[in-house]
Amino acid sequence: MSVEIPAGTLVDHRYVIQKVLGKGGFGRTYLASDTRRFDDLCVLKEFVPLAGDPFIQRKSQELFRREAETLYGLDHSQIPRFHACFEEDGRLFIVQDYVEGDNYWKLLQVRRRSGTPFTEAEVLQWLQDLLPVLSYIHGRKIIHRDISPDNILLSRSINQPVLIDFGVVRQVVSEIGVNQNPASIVGKYGYAPMEQIRMGVCSPSSDLYALAVTAIVLLTGKDPATLMDSNLEWQWHSFVTVSDRFAAVLNKMLAEKPQHRYQAAQTVLNDLFATPDAAPPISPPPTAAASLVSPPPIAPPASARPITTAQPASLSSSSSDLTHPLASAHPVEVGSPAPTIASQSTHSAQSAEYSAEWSVPPSPSLNPTVVTSHAAPASHPPHVAMPPSTRLKPILLGVFAGLAIGSIVISTQSAHIPVLCQQFNHCASEQFQGDYQAAVDQATAAQTTATNAKSLQELQQAQVQLQGAIDQLQQIPADAGAYAEAQRSLAQSQTALTSIQSRIDRENQAAELLSQAQTQAQAGDQTFQTATSAAEYESAKSQWQAALTTLRSIPQDSFVTSQVPPLTQSYQAKIQQADQQISQLTAPSPAADPVAPIASDPVQTFDEPIYEPPPPEPIDELPPEPIYEAPQDPVYQPPAPAPARSTPLW
Structure with a gap:
């Protein structure tokens, strides 16, 4: 993936990057200011197509623009308003409104610290605000694909939940069939249903599933891994109590198979906020053991009237932030009348007749409540009041029949029957032994996941799973038979959790170092591209050398270690290029050799020199004035006689 865009960078000649809001496997989300709208804040979402295959890049661009x-x-x-879509330097961007507020993951952390999870009334109002949004987008053939607490914001301006971060990138990647980590393609583990995790198949029911998971996370304050047992079955009822109608709706939204879930958000709204005389949603039939005996219900107030709870307009970080009651004509009733005593479908005809016609009032000290199975007939003979004298024999027969049948059922079912445990406290040891074993199994699975983890996400998943096991171990009381073993396992699990946290911290540090090195190298690339002097090439070289130093500080056993060697080779090659440019610019230019004249060259001519006499030498001293002497008249002297010749001339 390309490097992060530094703050202050101008994108598309319009948007100035302020900071990074988040990042994933295929891009990042930036907070930016729009220079053409008086620096209004907006959100830039970047998608970086995978390099290498021109077809994939071209297809990615087509699908991305279609989804945009x-x-x-x-x-x-x-829903944040969508403004623009553009491409720059091989990156695809979409521009949306910036919503000021906190996401519900942050709000949940505030509630956790204060020890006040979200109430049923708050979550019901939250669903009433969000389900119409899902109905709106599903009606336009759009699936969100990534509903979770961190993708839902509580807007400060409208005081309502806002749905953000639509999975456009995930849709593009899934359609082009790129083989990548499923977690980065189809959503978050724990929130997305299995058909989405395994096959990337998304539908309105998968969004409703993720919405229900988010709801139970807000209700319980627990992570999804904690709310599941080792068989991957939801056990959220063990952490929170809600009304029967609400529980039935959530269970249907959380059904494992898509065809067993709600298919439309409006149907969920209808079942949640139906009129009082309407039939409540039908929950799946319980098993024989579950339908035989149920815990005694909480008695309603003396007035026998249901408690009506006012529902706030929105969820916030504290209960004092609730602004106005739910604008609904159908309040939620807390508490329901105790089920009547009726026949069990597995009883014989005679015992069914007695149990249907004769009711034995429960003892104040032992008050089990028998509920009917959904497989039982819908109608039974009405209860008939009989005189005491005539009721004795049927009562005795009913008691003996009930004891016989009860002994058979109890012997064939689990020893942990909630009512008997509550009344006699004789099976707490077995109950907590099962809880202890489930927690140990979950802790073992978490440590195995951590040992075999190939990514930071798998390591974080193991951390959440192990924390859930620790929470279960801490709930085992001191008087339970498994307490001593639970404490030993708790100490071991806490040590393992500390080790996992250390690995996560080290992986986060390694990822930050890798990102820092890539940012330094990108700065070197930009400097090198515009360099014209040796000093500028030296600056680019220094930035690449700093990137190499950062890469060397990445731990050798981290998940990102495999990315270090190719980056190291790339940066070293760039440093060599910079050295070559510096050598060329700093080396002295050699003297040019004289070129011999060529015959075809024109004859060189010279101008006639002009003679300039040298300047006279300076005379230091004037010569003396010559003395003139007047000439004397010559004195005539006769010539000397010629000598006589001895021989004549001729």
């Missing part, structure tokens, strides 16, 4: 066009048509107050 679909989002551009959305107009809902609880």
